[in-house]
Amino acid sequence: MIKIAYIINQLRKTGPVLVLKDIIQNLDRTKFEPMIIRLRKDDSTNSIASIFKQMGVEIIGLNYSFMQLELATRRVSYCVDTILKNRNIDIVHTHGYHPVLVASMLKSGIPTVETAHNISAEDYIYSKGRFLGTYMNIRYLRRLERIKHVAAISQTVQSFYSGKLNKPMIHVIYNGIDTTVFKPVDLKTKRMLRERSKIPLDCKVFLVIGVLNKRKDPKTIIRAYKRLFDCADISAPFLLFLGTGSLMKECRMAASDYPRIQFRGFTQNVGEYLQMADWCICASHSEGFGLNFMESLMSGVPVISSDIATFRELLEFYPVLKRYSFPVGDSVKLAQKINNAIIIDIDMMDICEDVKARFSAVVMAKEYMSLYEEMKI
Structure with a gap:
């Protein structure tokens, strides 16, 4: 059994969280055991944490603030490392900026993979403004170098990170769509x-x-x-x-x-x-x-x-x-x-x-x- 810890900021209904839901929903649970480490507190108005709980997935909520994740990243990483060791985790799969910062500082040596959900140089500036977005992009790229594997969600994303990272290969794994929800009707x-x-x-x-x-x-x-x-x-x-x-x-x-x-x-x-x-x-x-x-x-x-x-x-x-x-x-x-x-x-x-x-x-x-x-x- 391969135990996987998914590290994500929140479980609100966004593209990356829906992708995580679809990954876990379709895992072969005879071979893979998932758990989720949520770094920040959820917004109750659009959280889909209940869906993960219905799938029998353990969620560990750490409830850090944005500033704690920024300024005390190493301390957060130590806390996450302790959780991973206690649960004998085999693989860490991150989704996003703060999860990458935290996973890049782990001391346990557990293999890591990041799903690159965006073109960081564009997305962070659009979402956070030019000053903070540029800072986040630089920090994300530096820390992403320390994540062993990167899975890009399109060839466009792969092309961007191939030009930024010193990695021999960046995987392309297209996002998947839930065919039980999205389908034509009569x-x-x-x-x-x-x-x-x-x-x-x-x-x-x-x-x-x-x-x-x-x-x-x-x-x-x-x-x-x-x-x-x-x-x-x-x-x-x-x-x-x-x-x-x-x-x-x-x-x-x-x-x-x-x-x-x-x-x-x-x-x-x-x-x-x-x-x-x-x-x-x-x-x-x-x-x-x-x-x-x-x-x-x-x-x-x-x-x-x-x-x-x-x-x-x-x-x-x-x-x-x-x-x-x-x-x-x-x-x-x-x-x-x-x-x-x-x-x-x-x-x-x-x-x-x-x-x-x-x-x-x-x-x-x-x-x-x-x-x-x-x-x-």
């Missing part, structure tokens, strides 16, 4: 879901999923919509935003006169919203993988996407969608793509089958299990 189910959400069946629905922040760029999407439709246009499509974030107030103000632009906030049933949607819009300035992009395709929903390296990589698998790519931050070009999407239907059946075969959570977990076995040798 018209009857779609009608039922729309009735429940008070959305008529005879209109188009464009869905935007994710945090409302600069990196995801919801304001460009709103500007594009307003270029196409009058606020009183009852034939206009619905534009639904799922998520909250620092730009929520600005976005609500920008869309205040448009009743068909709606903000549904944080929701646990993203899969159901995708099943009622016609299109998804991803306007990101930076992505490591594009989880919402692939969740949409898995659900049979085509995507209008910004022209960034990660999305270009994914579109090589599905070239029919390349025509719906637009320059980052360009609301005029995005409006054109939305207008084209309104009058065009795309047969997604073959794409759904390919996504399932290539990007399912089961496929991802198998690749991680192979890596764990390789690390244990």
Whole structure:
């Protein structure tokens, strides 16, 4: 039995945590025994810790603050080392900035692997600002050198870290999608879901999923919509935003006169919203993988996407969608793509089958299990 300790900051519903959930959910539990070390206290409003507990996973919550993890990293690492030794852990799998800092200072010699979920030079600056983000990027890269294995979630991410780290090989393990949640539905189910959400069946629905922040760029999407439709246009499509974030107030103000632009906030049933949607819009300035992009395709929903390296990589698998790519931050070009999407239907059946075969959570977990076995040798 190989015992794995997953170190993560929090268990709130974010992309990395959902990936961790899908890895553990699909582990061969006759060969692998998982546990989680959570460095910070969870926000009770969007924690999914209960899902891990239902899977029988032990969670050790250390409840450190951001500043403690920054300024007392070595002390935190000593505490984590003690936990690992007491539980005879064989492998440490980290997810993110502080977990890497902590794991890089471990003295136990346990093999380590980090899943690189983003392009740190971009993501940290978008999320933390230029000064703190630049500092975090430098520190993350220095400490990542001490982690034995790195698993990049796309070739784009692999390319970035290959140019920054002195490592002979960086693995590519694409994120996987839970096919039990994200899947196409028939018209009857779609009608039922729309009735429940008070959305008529005879209109188009464009869905935007994710945090409302600069990196995801919801304001460009709103500007594009307003270029196409009058606020009183009852034939206009619905534009639904799922998520909250620092730009929520600005976005609500920008869309205040448009009743068909709606903000549904944080929701646990993203899969159901995708099943009622016609299109998804991803306007990101930076992505490591594009989880919402692939969740949409898995659900049979085509995507209008910004022209960034990660999305270009994914579109090589599905070239029919390349025509719906637009320059980052360009609301005029995005409006054109939305207008084209309104009058065009795309047969997604073959794409759904390919996504399932290539990007399912089961496929991802198998690749991680192979890596764990390789690390244990």
